[in-house]
Amino acid sequence: MNIVRVIAADFRGERLRSVRAFVGPRRDPTDRKRIKTYVRGFDDILASGIPEGYIVLVSGAPGTMKSSLAFSILYQNALQEGRKSAYFTLEQSKDITLEHMASLGMADPKAWEHLTLLDMGNIRKNLNYLQGRGTWLELFKMYCNNVMKASRISILVVDSLDVLETMAKMQDPRADLYFLFEWLRDLGPLTFLVSEKPVDLGPTSHAPAEAYLADGIVQLEMHPTSDLYVQRRLRVTKMRSTKHDPGAFALSFEDGGFEVTRAVTGPS
Ligand SMILES: Nc1ncnc2c1ncn2[C@@H]1O[C@H](COP(=O)(O)OP(=O)(O)O)[C@@H](O)[C@H]1O
Ligand SMILES: [Mg+2]
Numbered sequence: 001m002n003i004v005r006v007i008a009a010d011f012r013g014e015r016l017r018s019v020r021a022f023v024g025p026r027r028d029p030t031d032r033k034r035i036k037t038y039v040r041g042f043d044d045i046l047a048s049g050i051p052e053g054y055i056v057l058v059s060g061a062p063g064t065m066k067s068s069l070a071f072s073i074l075y076q077n078a079l080q081e082g083r084k085s086a087y088f089t090l091e092q093s094k095d096i097t098l099e100h101m102a103s104l105g106m107a108d109p110k111a112w113e114h115l116t117l118l119d120m121g122n123i124r125k126n127l128n129y130l131q132g133r134g135t136w137l138e139l140f141k142m143y144c145n146n147v148m149k150a151s152r153i154s155i156l157v158v159d160s161l162d163v164l165e166t167m168a169k170m171q172d173p174r175a176d177l178y179f180l181f182e183w184l185r186d187l188g189p190l191t192f193l194v195s196e197k198p199v200d201l202g203p204t205s206h207a208p209a210e211a212y213l214a215d216g217i218v219q220l221e222m223h224p225t226s227d228l229y230v231q232r233r234l235r236v237t238k239m240r241s242t243k244h245d246p247g248a249f250a251l252s253f254e255d256g257g258f259e260v261t262r263a264v265t266g267p268s
Contacts, residue, residue, distance in 0.1 A: 032241070035083070035155065035190050038076030039069070040259035042234070045249070047242050050216060052154065054240070055184055057161070057210055059195045060220030065232065065253065067097070068104055069220065070157045070192045072258055075106045077155060078114035085155040085189075086116040086147045088140075090163040094119040105256030116147050137168040137180075144187060154189050161193040161210060174209045181213045199237070215240045220251065225265055234260050 034049030043049050050056060058066045070087070077083035089097045094117050101107065123139055147153060158164060170176040184191050199211040199219065211217060216239040223233045232251040236244045249260040 035077065036080075037073050038080060038257070039072070040257060041249070042258070042260045045236065045245050045260070046239060047244065050190055050239070051241060052190055053185065053188055054215035055181055055191045055193065055213070056216035056218060056239075057193050057195055057199060057214045058218050058220065059197065059199045061222065062196060064220035064222060065251070065258075066194045066196075066220055067091075067159050068100070068253070069218075069234075069251075069258060070159060070194055071097070071101050072104075072106060073192070074115055074155055074157060075101070075108075075111050076257070078111040079108060082114055083155065084114045084116075084151045084153045085157070086118065086144070086153045087157045087159065088143070089117065089119045089159050090167070091160055092119075093121060104253065116151070116153070118143055118147070135168065137164075137176075140164065140168070141183065148187060148189070155192070156184075156187075156189040157192045157194065159194040161195045162197060177209045177213060181210075211238075214238065216242075223248070223263070231263065233263055 032051035032053065034047070034051055036043050036049040037046070058070050060066050067089075074085040074087055078085060087097070097117065097119070098107075123136070123143065144156065147156075165173060165177075168176070193210065193214070195210065197208050197210075198205075199207050199217055217237040219235045219237050221233045221235070222230045225231050232253075233248045234251040235248050236246060248263040250263045252259050252261070
């Protein structure tokens, strides 16, 4: 009887092993390692960070600090972990971006060793390269590929997706965005796409295609708490494979770092 059991167990084990060999190792999305945001209080809300390789929209009106927040995630990861990142600024020049980040206290040269900053100027200088040989989007992809080849970057910021869509003259945004997202997923880094388009996912709203395609959505807003006061707020509307609090948090920036705390109504 014992021998039968041993043989049966062995057979099951062998079968399991051969099935595993066929389908490869178990790939559970929740097994992905997470990248910390280093925003005080935010990583706890996100079950210790954002999964590697995700595509996350950072959306909000102008002035809600989307660019500053995205940059601070790269900056802190570079400073604390030596993690390599690239920031593609399409809305403003590299110099203005650097100036703004320095004014926010993010100018430690130790972090800069790990950050690559690219701007429209880089692309414009190479527009001649296009001359019937490819599209603006292809050139953008070529830059991203080159950055990835030069150093294994694990975080990429595209600021903004709105300008990318305009410059790429997307004829069929739904299909074009789908392929762009597929391409970014193959490229590999955790990608933050900054956008000023409203991404309300309510039942009667018409959310843009990127809201459905993205793995996560972080919304920033200015919330009037009285006729005199406005509070900066952050909300995680979506984060796949993450049990997160979808409520609003107050977002503040002090001493070179962001912090989120539970939002309360009333003057702040
Ligand atoms: N030193 C500072 N401390 C806190 N907030 C600042 C500081 N400098 C600028 N800001 C705020 O940052 C905003 C711009 O941030 P930015 O990240 O460019 O916004 P967005 O990308 O959403 O348009 C400004 O409108 C201002 O309110
Ligand atoms: Mg911006």
